[in-house]
Amino acid sequence: MLAKFSGGIILAVLLFFLVLPTLIVIPMSFGSASYIEFPPSGLTLDWYGKFLTDPAWISATLFSLRIAIATTVSATIIGTLAAIALVRGDIPGKSLILGLSLSPLIVPQIIMAIALYLLFSPLQLTGNFFGFLLAHTMLTVPYVVISVSAALQRFDPILEMAALNCGAGRSRAFFEVVLPQILPGVITGAVFAFVSSFDEATVSFFISGVGGKTITRKLFEDINFSLTPVIAVVSSLIVCVSILLMGAVRIAQNKVTS
Numbered sequence: 001m002l003a004k005f006s007g008g009i010i011l012a013v014l015l016f017f018l019v020l021p022t023l024i025v026i027p028m029s030f031g032s033a034s035y036i037e038f039p040p041s042g043l044t045l046d047w048y049g050k051f052l053t054d055p056a057w058i059s060a061t062l063f064s065l066r067i068a069i070a071t072t073v074s075a076t077i078i079g080t081l082a083a084i085a086l087v088r089g090d091i092p093g094k095s096l097i098l099g100l101s102l103s104p105l106i107v108p109q110i111i112m113a114i115a116l117y118l119l120f121s122p123l124q125l126t127g128n129f130f131g132f133l134l135a136h137t138m139l140t141v142p143y144v145v146i147s148v149s150a151a152l153q154r155f156d157p158i159l160e161m162a163a164l165n166c167g168a169g170r171s172r173a174f175f176e177v178v179l180p181q182i183l184p185g186v187i188t189g190a191v192f193a194f195v196s197s198f199d200e201a202t203v204s205f206f207i208s209g210v211g212g213k214t215i216t217r218k219l220f221e222d223i224n225f226s227l228t229p230v231i232a233v234v235s236s237l238i239v240c241v242s243i244l245l246m247g248a249v250r251i252a253q254n255k256v257t258s
Contacts, residue, residue, distance in 0.1 A: 022239055029232035036229055047229040051237075057230070060218040067129065067214065068198040071136040075193040078137065079144025080186055086145070087152040102142045109202040112139070117206040127209015135207055136197040143196060144189030151185025191249045195242050 024038055032042030051057050085091060086098050104112060116135050117126065125131030155178065163173040179186070201216040208217040215234060222231050 025232050025235045025239065029229055029236040031229050031232070034228060036227055036232055047233050050228075051230050051233045054230070057215075057218060057234070060213050060215045063129075063212060064198055064215040067132045067136060068194050070129075070133050071140055071197040072190050072194040074133065074137045075140040075144050075197075076186060076190045079141045079189055079193075080148050082141065083145045083148035083152060087149050088157075098145075101145050104139045105142045113203040113206040116203055120207055126207045127212040129212065131207055132204070132212065132214070135203055136200060139200060139203065140193035140196045143192035144186070147185040147189035147192065148182060149185075151182035155181050188249055191245050195245060199238050199242070 027040055028036055028038050029047060030043045030045070031037055031040030031047075032044040033040070082101055086094060086101070091097070120126045120131050120135070123131075125134065159177050159181070163177045164170070199216060200214075201220070204214040204216050205220055208214060215238075219231060219234060222228070
C-alpha cells in the first residue's frame with residue numbers, strides 16, 4: 001500500500017513538472033508589461049486584442065488553420081485506408097511498409113525539414129498551400145495509422161462477414177458495420193493529425209516563405225525580433241485548443257462506445 005502511494009506521489013510530481021512550463025505561459029499572456037514576465041506585474045487583456053487586430057498574426061493563423069483542416073482530411077483518409085490494408089490485407093513486405101509509414105515519427109524532425117526543403121525548393125513548393133499540405137500529410141499519417149490499426153485489432157471480423165452473408169456489398173459493409181466500430185480510432189487519429197499539423201514548427205520553419213507563413217513560423221520570428229506577451233497569447237491559445245480537442249475526442253469516444 002505504501003509503495004503504491006509513494007509511486008502515485010512520484011508520478012504526480014513528474015506530471016506536474018512536465019505540465020508546469022505549459023501552464024506558466026497562460027498567466028504570462030495577461031501580463032501588463034510590454035515584455036514577457038513571470039509572475040506578471042499586472043493583468044490586462046490588451047495583448048489578446050493586439051493579436052486579434054494584427055493582420056500578420058491573423059493571416060498566419062488562418063493559413064495554419066487551412067493547412068490543418070486540409071491535412072486532417074487527407075491524413076485521415078490515407079491513414080485509414082493504409083491501416084485497413086496493413087491490418088487485414090495479405091500484402092508482401094507488410095512489416096517494411098508499416099515501418100516506412102511510421103518513419104516520420106522516428107526520423108528527427110530537423111532531418112525531415114532539411115530533406116523536404118531540398119526537395120520542395122526546386123519544385124517551388126515552399127511557402128505555398130500545396131507544399132505544406134504534402135509535408136504535413138506525410139508527418140501526420142502515422143498517427144491515423146496507429147489509432148485506426150488499434151481499433152481494427154479490436155474489431156470482430158465476424159460482424160463484417162455476417163453483413164456480407166446477408167447480401168451487403170463490401171462498401172456497404174464497411175460504412176455500416178466496420179466504420180461505426182472503428183470510428184473512435186478514426187476520430188482520435190484525425191484530432192492528432194489536426195493538432196500536429198497546426199502546431200508543427202520545425203518543418204514549417206524550413207518550408208515557409210514570404211507569401212505562406214504558418215503561426216509557428218510567425219512565433220519564431222517574433223521571439224527573435226519582438227518578444228512581447230503576444231507570443232504568450234498565441235501559445236496559450238494553441239494549448240487551449242489542443243486541450244479542448246482532446247476533451248472533445250474523449251467525449252466522442254464515450255458516446256460512440258456507449
